[in-house]
Amino acid sequence: MSTASKEQVEQLAEALPRGDRRALARAITLLESTRAEDQDAGDLLLEKIAPLSGKALRVGISGVPGVGKSTFIESLGNHLIAEGHRIAVLAVDPSSALTGGSILGDKTRMEKLSQRTEAFIRPSPAGRTLGGVTRHTRETMLLVEAAGYDVVLIETVGVGQSETAVAEMTDMFMLLLLPGGGDELQGIKRGIVELADLVVVNKADGDLKAAAGRAASDYRNALRFLHPRHAGWEVPVMTCSALHDEGIDEIWKTVNEYRHHMTDSGELAQARARQAKAWLWDEIAANLVALAKESPAVGQLIEALEDAVSQGVQSPRVAARRVVDHFATNERGD
Numbered sequence: 001m002s003t004a005s006k007e008q009v010e011q012l013a014e015a016l017p018r019g020d021r022r023a024l025a026r027a028i029t030l031l032e033s034t035r036a037e038d039q040d041a042g043d044l045l046l047e048k049i050a051p052l053s054g055k056a057l058r059v060g061i062s063g064v065p066g067v068g069k070s071t072f073i074e075s076l077g078n079h080l081i082a083e084g085h086r087i088a089v090l091a092v093d094p095s096s097a098l099t100g101g102s103i104l105g106d107k108t109r110m111e112k113l114s115q116r117t118e119a120f121i122r123p124s125p126a127g128r129t130l131g132g133v134t135r136h137t138r139e140t141m142l143l144v145e146a147a148g149y150d151v152v153l154i155e156t157v158g159v160g161q162s163e164t165a166v167a168e169m170t171d172m173f174m175l176l177l178l179p180g181g182g183d184e185l186q187g188i189k190r191g192i193v194e195l196a197d198l199v200v201v202n203k204a205d206g207d208l209k210a211a212a213g214r215a216a217s218d219y220r221n222a223l224r225f226l227h228p229r230h231a232g233w234e235v236p237v238m239t240c241s242a243l244h245d246e247g248i249d250e251i252w253k254t255v256n257e258y259r260h261h262m263t264d265s266g267e268l269a270q271a272r273a274r275q276a277k278a279w280l281w282d283e284i285a286a287n288l289v290a291l292a293k294e295s296p297a298v299g300q301l302i303e304a305l306e307d308a309v310s311q312g313v314q315s316p317r318v319a320a321r322r323v324v325d326h327f328a329t330n331e332r333g334d
Contacts, residue, residue, distance in 0.1 A: 005041040013048040019086075019148045021120060028122060031139045046139060052146035054272070056088075057259055060166035062156045062192065063176030068202045069155050070109040072176060072242035077110070079248045080151055081118045088144035089113070089121045090137055091155040120144060138169055138279055167195040169275055171268060172258055174198045177219065179211035194226050197258055198236055200251060205241035212239045233261055297330040298323060 012030070015023035031042040063069050070091070077087050089110070113119050122140060141152055156166045167173040175196040193199075199219055204212030220237045228234065236254055240247030262268035292298050302323055308314040 005037055006044070009041050009045045009048065012045055016049060016143065016146045017052055017148065021117075021147075024120065024143060024147045025122075027143050028136075028140050031143070032136050042139070046142065049142065049146035053142040054145060056141075056145045056150045056152050057255075058141065058152045058154070058170040058172070059255065060154045060156065060170035060173045061176065062166060062173070063202075064178060067176045067178050068242050069176055072200070072202055072240070073153055073155055074110040074113040075242040075245050075248050076252065077113045077119055077153070078116070079245070079252060081116055083252075085151050086118045086149045087120075087151045087153060088141075088147075088149035089119065089153045089155065090140055090144075091121060091123045120147070120149060141169070164192065164195055168278055171262065171271065172197045172255060174200060174255075176200050176202050177215065179203055179208045179215045193223070195229065196235055197229065197233070198238070198251070198254060199223070201237070201239045202242055204239035205244050205246065209241075230262065230265075230267055232265065233258065292323060292327050295327060295330065298327050301326050 008030075012023050012027045016027060027045060030038055030045065033039065033042070061069055061073060073089055073091075077089065080087050091110075110121060114121050122144075137154065141154070144152055152170075154166055154170060173195050175192065175198070177199060179201060201212045201216045201219070216237045216239050223235050223237065238247065238251055238254065240251055242248070259268070262271070293302070305314065305319040305322065309316050309319050
Protein backbone atom coordinates (compact mmCIF):
# COMPACT_ATOMS: atom_id res chain seq x y z
CA MET A 1 0.00 0.00 0.00
CA SER A 2 1.36 3.43 -0.92
CA THR A 3 2.05 6.19 1.59
CA ALA A 4 -0.72 8.23 -0.06
CA SER A 5 -3.21 5.43 0.57
CA LYS A 6 -2.22 5.18 4.23
CA GLU A 7 -2.57 8.93 4.63
CA GLN A 8 -6.00 8.76 2.97
CA VAL A 9 -7.10 6.06 5.41
CA GLU A 10 -5.87 8.10 8.38
CA GLN A 11 -7.79 11.15 7.16
CA LEU A 12 -10.98 9.15 6.65
CA ALA A 13 -10.67 7.43 10.02
CA GLU A 14 -10.36 10.83 11.72
CA ALA A 15 -13.19 12.45 9.73
CA LEU A 16 -15.81 9.69 10.08
CA PRO A 17 -16.42 10.07 13.85
CA ARG A 18 -17.08 13.77 13.25
CA GLY A 19 -19.95 12.82 10.96
CA ASP A 20 -18.25 14.17 7.84
CA ARG A 21 -20.66 13.17 5.06
CA ARG A 22 -18.14 13.66 2.26
CA ALA A 23 -15.62 11.49 4.07
CA LEU A 24 -18.31 8.85 4.53
CA ALA A 25 -19.13 8.85 0.83
CA ARG A 26 -15.43 8.57 -0.05
CA ALA A 27 -14.97 5.73 2.44
CA ILE A 28 -17.84 3.76 0.91
CA THR A 29 -16.46 4.31 -2.59
CA LEU A 30 -13.06 3.09 -1.39
CA LEU A 31 -14.55 -0.14 -0.03
CA GLU A 32 -16.51 -0.72 -3.24
CA SER A 33 -13.39 -0.37 -5.39
CA THR A 34 -11.99 -3.47 -7.11
CA ARG A 35 -8.43 -2.11 -7.31
CA ALA A 36 -5.99 -4.15 -5.21
CA GLU A 37 -4.44 -1.05 -3.63
CA ASP A 38 -7.87 0.33 -2.69
CA GLN A 39 -8.89 -3.02 -1.22
CA ASP A 40 -5.84 -3.00 1.05
CA ALA A 41 -6.67 0.55 2.11
CA GLY A 42 -10.28 -0.46 2.71
CA ASP A 43 -9.19 -3.33 4.93
CA LEU A 44 -7.06 -0.96 6.99
CA LEU A 45 -9.93 1.52 7.29
CA LEU A 46 -12.30 -1.19 8.54
CA GLU A 47 -9.76 -2.20 11.18
CA LYS A 48 -9.43 1.40 12.37
CA ILE A 49 -13.16 2.12 12.66
CA ALA A 50 -14.13 -1.27 14.12
CA PRO A 51 -14.28 0.01 17.74
CA LEU A 52 -16.72 2.74 16.67
CA SER A 53 -19.18 0.44 14.92
CA GLY A 54 -21.81 -1.98 16.17
CA LYS A 55 -23.76 0.45 18.33
CA ALA A 56 -26.63 1.20 15.94
CA LEU A 57 -29.97 -0.57 15.59
CA ARG A 58 -29.99 -2.42 12.26
CA VAL A 59 -33.37 -2.92 10.63
CA GLY A 60 -33.96 -4.75 7.36
CA ILE A 61 -37.08 -3.73 5.45
CA SER A 62 -38.52 -5.81 2.64
CA GLY A 63 -41.85 -6.12 0.90
CA VAL A 64 -43.72 -7.00 -2.23
CA PRO A 65 -43.33 -4.68 -5.26
CA GLY A 66 -45.56 -1.63 -4.99
CA VAL A 67 -45.98 -1.87 -1.22
CA GLY A 68 -44.40 1.55 -0.73
CA LYS A 69 -41.09 0.69 0.93
CA SER A 70 -39.44 3.99 0.07
CA THR A 71 -42.45 6.01 1.22
CA PHE A 72 -42.52 4.05 4.46
CA ILE A 73 -38.79 4.55 5.06
CA GLU A 74 -39.09 8.27 4.40
CA SER A 75 -41.98 8.58 6.85
CA LEU A 76 -40.20 6.50 9.49
CA GLY A 77 -36.93 8.33 8.92
CA ASN A 78 -38.47 11.76 9.41
CA HIS A 79 -40.19 10.49 12.57
CA LEU A 80 -36.88 9.21 13.96
CA ILE A 81 -35.10 12.46 13.18
CA ALA A 82 -37.82 14.33 15.07
CA GLU A 83 -36.98 12.12 18.06
CA GLY A 84 -33.31 13.06 17.84
CA HIS A 85 -31.93 10.09 15.91
CA ARG A 86 -29.51 10.12 12.99
CA ILE A 87 -30.42 7.53 10.37
CA ALA A 88 -28.66 5.88 7.47
CA VAL A 89 -30.60 4.26 4.65
CA LEU A 90 -28.82 1.67 2.55
CA ALA A 91 -31.19 1.22 -0.36
CA VAL A 92 -30.38 -1.65 -2.70
CA ASP A 93 -31.88 -1.03 -6.14
CA PRO A 94 -32.62 -3.54 -8.89
CA SER A 95 -29.86 -3.43 -11.48
CA SER A 96 -29.82 -3.24 -15.21
CA ALA A 97 -28.90 -6.63 -16.65
CA LEU A 98 -26.95 -4.85 -19.41
CA THR A 99 -25.08 -2.07 -17.61
CA GLY A 100 -25.28 -3.21 -13.98
CA GLY A 101 -26.43 0.29 -13.04
CA SER A 102 -29.12 1.15 -10.53
CA ILE A 103 -32.58 1.49 -12.08
CA LEU A 104 -34.93 3.05 -9.54
CA GLY A 105 -32.77 5.52 -7.64
CA ASP A 106 -34.14 5.60 -4.07
CA LYS A 107 -32.66 9.02 -3.39
CA THR A 108 -35.16 10.53 -5.82
CA ARG A 109 -37.99 8.55 -4.19
CA MET A 110 -37.09 9.88 -0.72
CA GLU A 111 -36.89 13.52 -1.70
CA LYS A 112 -37.72 15.05 1.69
CA LEU A 113 -35.59 12.67 3.71
CA SER A 114 -32.59 13.08 1.41
CA GLN A 115 -32.59 16.81 2.19
CA ARG A 116 -32.19 16.25 5.93
CA THR A 117 -28.67 16.59 7.29
CA GLU A 118 -29.51 13.97 9.94
CA ALA A 119 -30.05 11.35 7.24
CA PHE A 120 -27.60 9.63 4.92
CA ILE A 121 -29.00 7.73 1.94
CA ARG A 122 -26.82 5.48 -0.16
CA PRO A 123 -28.48 3.75 -3.13
CA SER A 124 -26.50 0.84 -4.54
CA PRO A 125 -27.25 -1.47 -7.47
CA ALA A 126 -27.83 -5.07 -6.41
CA GLY A 127 -25.95 -6.38 -9.44
CA ARG A 128 -25.83 -10.16 -9.56
CA THR A 129 -25.72 -10.58 -5.78
CA LEU A 130 -28.36 -12.87 -4.31
CA GLY A 131 -30.05 -11.94 -1.08
CA GLY A 132 -31.32 -8.51 -2.13
CA VAL A 133 -28.21 -6.82 -0.79
CA THR A 134 -24.85 -5.91 -2.28
CA ARG A 135 -21.64 -7.62 -1.18
CA HIS A 136 -20.47 -4.38 0.44
CA THR A 137 -23.67 -3.67 2.38
CA ARG A 138 -22.12 -5.04 5.57
CA GLU A 139 -19.03 -2.85 5.24
CA THR A 140 -21.12 0.22 4.50
CA MET A 141 -23.19 -0.51 7.59
CA LEU A 142 -20.05 -0.42 9.74
CA LEU A 143 -18.95 2.88 8.19
CA VAL A 144 -22.25 4.68 8.80
CA GLU A 145 -22.25 3.43 12.38
CA ALA A 146 -18.74 4.80 12.86
CA ALA A 147 -20.01 8.11 11.47
CA GLY A 148 -22.55 8.33 14.29
CA TYR A 149 -25.76 7.10 12.64
CA ASP A 150 -27.62 5.21 15.37
CA VAL A 151 -30.36 3.65 13.21
CA VAL A 152 -29.50 1.83 9.98
CA LEU A 153 -32.33 0.90 7.62
CA ILE A 154 -31.58 -1.54 4.81
CA GLU A 155 -34.18 -1.52 2.06
CA THR A 156 -34.00 -4.62 -0.11
CA VAL A 157 -34.95 -5.27 -3.71
CA GLY A 158 -38.10 -7.29 -3.15
CA VAL A 159 -39.48 -10.49 -1.68
CA GLY A 160 -37.96 -13.87 -2.53
CA GLN A 161 -36.38 -16.91 -0.96
CA SER A 162 -32.86 -15.60 -1.62
CA GLU A 163 -33.64 -12.30 0.06
CA THR A 164 -33.36 -13.89 3.49
CA ALA A 165 -29.74 -12.66 3.44
CA VAL A 166 -30.90 -9.33 4.83
CA ALA A 167 -32.26 -11.03 7.94
CA GLU A 168 -28.80 -12.49 8.54
CA MET A 169 -27.12 -9.08 8.83
CA THR A 170 -29.71 -7.05 10.75
CA ASP A 171 -31.15 -7.00 14.26
CA MET A 172 -34.76 -6.86 13.09
CA PHE A 173 -36.45 -7.92 9.87
CA MET A 174 -39.58 -6.00 8.96
CA LEU A 175 -41.93 -7.22 6.22
CA LEU A 176 -44.27 -4.77 4.49
CA LEU A 177 -47.44 -6.12 2.86
CA LEU A 178 -50.32 -4.68 0.88
CA PRO A 179 -53.97 -4.61 1.99
CA GLY A 180 -55.68 -7.86 1.07
CA GLY A 181 -56.03 -11.30 2.58
CA GLY A 182 -57.26 -14.79 1.85
CA ASP A 183 -55.94 -15.66 -1.60
CA GLU A 184 -53.24 -12.98 -1.31
CA LEU A 185 -51.64 -15.04 1.44
CA GLN A 186 -50.84 -17.72 -1.12
CA GLY A 187 -48.60 -15.30 -2.99
CA ILE A 188 -46.38 -14.61 0.03
CA LYS A 189 -43.34 -16.84 0.35
CA ARG A 190 -43.49 -18.80 3.58
CA GLY A 191 -39.73 -18.58 4.03
CA ILE A 192 -39.69 -14.80 4.05
CA VAL A 193 -42.65 -14.61 6.45
CA GLU A 194 -40.96 -16.98 8.89
CA LEU A 195 -38.03 -14.57 9.11
CA ALA A 196 -40.18 -11.53 9.89
CA ASP A 197 -39.94 -9.98 13.35
CA LEU A 198 -42.65 -7.46 12.52
CA VAL A 199 -45.29 -7.48 9.79
CA VAL A 200 -46.75 -4.15 8.64
CA VAL A 201 -49.71 -3.73 6.30
CA ASN A 202 -49.12 -0.41 4.55
CA LYS A 203 -51.56 1.83 2.63
CA ALA A 204 -54.19 1.62 5.39
CA ASP A 205 -55.98 4.77 4.27
CA GLY A 206 -59.01 5.85 2.26
CA ASP A 207 -60.89 3.04 0.57
CA LEU A 208 -58.16 0.56 1.55
CA LYS A 209 -58.31 1.18 5.31
CA ALA A 210 -60.94 -1.49 6.01
CA ALA A 211 -59.18 -3.94 3.68
CA ALA A 212 -55.90 -3.33 5.52
CA GLY A 213 -57.56 -4.17 8.82
CA ARG A 214 -58.95 -7.41 7.43
CA ALA A 215 -55.58 -8.27 5.91
CA ALA A 216 -53.82 -7.72 9.23
CA SER A 217 -56.29 -10.08 10.90
CA ASP A 218 -55.72 -12.71 8.20
CA TYR A 219 -51.94 -12.44 8.56
CA ARG A 220 -52.18 -12.77 12.36
CA ASN A 221 -54.14 -15.97 11.96
CA ALA A 222 -51.66 -17.30 9.40
CA LEU A 223 -48.66 -16.54 11.62
CA ARG A 224 -50.08 -18.76 14.36
CA PHE A 225 -49.25 -21.76 12.22
CA LEU A 226 -45.59 -20.76 11.85
CA HIS A 227 -42.84 -21.52 14.34
CA PRO A 228 -41.76 -18.29 16.11
CA ARG A 229 -38.27 -17.10 15.23
CA HIS A 230 -37.41 -15.86 18.72
CA ALA A 231 -38.54 -17.32 22.04
CA GLY A 232 -40.95 -15.07 23.87
CA TRP A 233 -41.61 -12.81 20.88
CA GLU A 234 -44.94 -13.15 19.11
CA VAL A 235 -44.63 -11.43 15.75
CA PRO A 236 -46.93 -8.36 15.74
CA VAL A 237 -48.99 -7.49 12.68
CA MET A 238 -49.67 -3.77 12.43
CA THR A 239 -51.22 -1.35 9.94
CA CYS A 240 -50.08 2.07 8.82
CA SER A 241 -50.38 4.71 6.15
CA ALA A 242 -46.86 5.82 5.30
CA LEU A 243 -48.26 8.36 2.85
CA HIS A 244 -50.16 10.13 5.63
CA ASP A 245 -47.69 9.36 8.47
CA GLU A 246 -50.34 7.36 10.34
CA GLY A 247 -49.30 4.50 12.61
CA ILE A 248 -45.57 5.21 12.29
CA ASP A 249 -45.17 6.17 15.95
CA GLU A 250 -46.78 2.90 17.10
CA ILE A 251 -44.52 0.91 14.76
CA TRP A 252 -41.40 2.55 16.16
CA LYS A 253 -42.56 1.81 19.71
CA THR A 254 -42.92 -1.84 18.74
CA VAL A 255 -39.43 -1.83 17.23
CA ASN A 256 -38.07 -0.55 20.55
CA GLU A 257 -40.01 -3.21 22.46
CA TYR A 258 -38.42 -5.85 20.25
CA ARG A 259 -34.95 -4.37 20.77
CA HIS A 260 -35.36 -4.40 24.56
CA HIS A 261 -36.66 -7.98 24.47
CA MET A 262 -33.73 -9.18 22.37
CA THR A 263 -31.18 -7.30 24.46
CA ASP A 264 -32.55 -8.44 27.81
CA SER A 265 -32.75 -12.08 26.69
CA GLY A 266 -29.20 -12.03 25.32
CA GLU A 267 -30.41 -13.05 21.86
CA LEU A 268 -29.22 -9.84 20.23
CA ALA A 269 -25.60 -10.45 21.22
CA GLN A 270 -25.87 -14.08 20.13
CA ALA A 271 -27.35 -13.09 16.77
CA ARG A 272 -24.59 -10.55 16.14
CA ALA A 273 -21.98 -13.22 16.90
CA ARG A 274 -23.60 -15.64 14.42
CA GLN A 275 -23.76 -12.90 11.79
CA ALA A 276 -20.06 -12.13 12.22
CA LYS A 277 -19.17 -15.80 11.69
CA ALA A 278 -21.42 -16.00 8.61
CA TRP A 279 -19.76 -12.87 7.22
CA LEU A 280 -16.34 -14.44 7.79
CA TRP A 281 -17.24 -17.52 5.74
CA ASP A 282 -18.84 -15.43 3.00
CA GLU A 283 -15.61 -13.44 2.68
CA ILE A 284 -13.48 -16.59 2.73
CA ALA A 285 -15.56 -18.04 -0.11
CA ALA A 286 -15.45 -14.82 -2.14
CA ASN A 287 -11.69 -14.44 -1.74
CA LEU A 288 -10.99 -18.07 -2.61
CA VAL A 289 -13.05 -17.72 -5.79
CA ALA A 290 -11.14 -14.56 -6.69
CA LEU A 291 -7.80 -16.28 -6.09
CA ALA A 292 -8.80 -19.26 -8.21
CA LYS A 293 -9.83 -17.03 -11.11
CA GLU A 294 -6.56 -15.09 -10.92
CA SER A 295 -4.37 -18.20 -10.81
CA PRO A 296 -2.75 -18.92 -14.21
CA ALA A 297 -2.51 -22.59 -13.25
CA VAL A 298 -6.26 -22.80 -12.77
CA GLY A 299 -7.35 -20.47 -15.56
CA GLN A 300 -6.94 -22.92 -18.44
CA LEU A 301 -8.59 -25.72 -16.48
CA ILE A 302 -11.60 -23.54 -15.66
CA GLU A 303 -11.98 -22.58 -19.32
CA ALA A 304 -11.94 -26.24 -20.37
CA LEU A 305 -14.36 -27.24 -17.63
CA GLU A 306 -16.76 -24.42 -18.52
CA ASP A 307 -16.96 -25.85 -22.04
CA ALA A 308 -17.49 -29.37 -20.70
CA VAL A 309 -20.21 -28.24 -18.32
CA SER A 310 -21.99 -26.10 -20.92
CA GLN A 311 -22.02 -29.04 -23.34
CA GLY A 312 -23.40 -31.35 -20.67
CA VAL A 313 -20.50 -33.80 -20.76
CA GLN A 314 -19.51 -33.17 -17.16
CA SER A 315 -21.37 -32.43 -13.95
CA PRO A 316 -20.85 -28.93 -12.49
CA ARG A 317 -20.32 -30.56 -9.08
CA VAL A 318 -17.51 -32.80 -10.35
CA ALA A 319 -16.00 -29.92 -12.33
CA ALA A 320 -16.00 -27.66 -9.28
CA ARG A 321 -14.25 -30.32 -7.22
CA ARG A 322 -11.57 -30.67 -9.91
CA VAL A 323 -10.95 -26.91 -9.81
CA VAL A 324 -10.62 -26.91 -6.01
CA ASP A 325 -8.31 -29.93 -6.01
CA HIS A 326 -6.15 -28.46 -8.77
CA PHE A 327 -5.95 -25.07 -7.03
CA ALA A 328 -5.11 -26.62 -3.67
CA THR A 329 -2.40 -28.81 -5.21
CA ASN A 330 -0.75 -25.87 -6.97
CA GLU A 331 -0.93 -23.70 -3.85
CA ARG A 332 0.89 -26.44 -1.91
CA GLY A 333 3.43 -26.78 -4.67
CA ASP A 334 2.82 -30.55 -5.06
